[in-house]
Amino acid sequence: MAxxxxxxxxxxxxxxxxxxxxxxxxxNSFTKAMYADLRELCGRLAADDAVRVVVFQGRGDDAFVAGSDIASVGEIRTREDAQAYEAHVEATLGAVERLPKPTIALIRGVAAGGGAALALVCDIRVAAENARFGVPIARTVGNTLSLLNVARMVEVLGPATTKELLFTAELVDAPEAHRRGAVSAVLPLAEIERYVSDLAGSLAANAPLTLRTSKLAVLASLDARRAALGPGNEIVELAYLSEDFREGTTAFLEKRKPVWKGR
Known part of the structure; x- marks a missing residue:
């Protein structure tokens, strides 16, 4: 059903x-409305005991989620705008991360920027052979990930790979993503849906309370590590209130290469 x-x-x-x-x-880039809609949907799924497992995917073979909609991001003008936007996105990512049942990201094509962040809050990530994964914002719009989303990357990938992906702004292919621990399996495009369907079915057959409490225990461990992070508002503001961010979003919409000034 839709x-x-x-x-x-x-x-x-x-x-x-x-x-x-x-x-x-x-x-499949995410608008502000989509972030709100997904958050509301997660609330309903969390409360529905008939749902044992949730699979997330993008329509078509080209992208899981290519990032956040640039038109929405480009509306940011003030410190309050930047903080409100990041809080809006984080509320949704947190809702996905804390769904009290296993989640699987089925990744075909690009999972970039906000799409990579969304994949990382899923419990299991499975990639098609055509998948590409990364955070290209250092060469596209010149914004930044929130402190918490960088922490999530470090938790999955380690600090060295996280810095490499953020600094190079390159997308890694599926085998490389698998080698670095971003995804647990790589499948031919024609086989991935059956594989994920079988995986989801096997998880759904397991004891639901054991799955739920296991996930809660993992989240409690992560929360303890994240407790010292703080909100990181100054990091978000440094990027979002910069001339470079304004240039990046304008250049993206005008389909030209941005000219960075470092301010």
């Missing part, structure tokens, strides 16, 4: 909810 939310579709396959980001013309 969910009532815009650009996000929900299908039930037994005890597994399949959530599809349905904006293929924009490579």
């Amino acid at each position: 969910s009532p939310v815009s650009d996000i579709r929900e299908e039930r396959r037994g005890a597994v909810a399949w959530i599809t980001f349905d904006r293929p013309a924009a490579r």
Whole structure:
């Protein structure tokens, strides 16, 4: 069935909810409305005991989620705008991360920027052979990830790989993502949906309370490590209030290479 939310579709396959980001013309990039809609959907899925596992995927073969919609990001003008936008995004990523049941990201094509962050808050990531993964913002729009999202990258990938991906702004292919621990398996495009369906079915057959308490225990461990981070507002503001960010978003929309000034 289709969910009532815009650009996000929900299908039930037994005890597994399949959530599809349905904006293929924009490579499934997330608008502000989509972040809000996904957060609301996660609330409903969390409360539905008939759902044992949740699978997230993008429509089509070209992208899981190519990032946040640049038009939405480009609306940021003030310190309050920057903090509000990051809080809006984080509320959704946190809702996905804390769903009280296993989540799987089925990644075809690009998972970049906000799409990479969304994949990282899923419990298991499975990639098609055409998948590419990374955070290219240092060469595209000149913004930054939140402190918490950088911490999530470090938790999964380690500090060295995190810095390399952020500094080079390159997308790594599926085998390299697998080698670095970003995904647990790489499948041919024609086989990935069956693989994920079988995986989700096997998880759904396990004891739901054991799955839930296991996830809660892992999150408690992560929360203890993250407690000292603080909000990191100054990091977000340094990038979002800069001339470079304004130049980056303008250049992106004008389809030209940005000219960075470091201020």
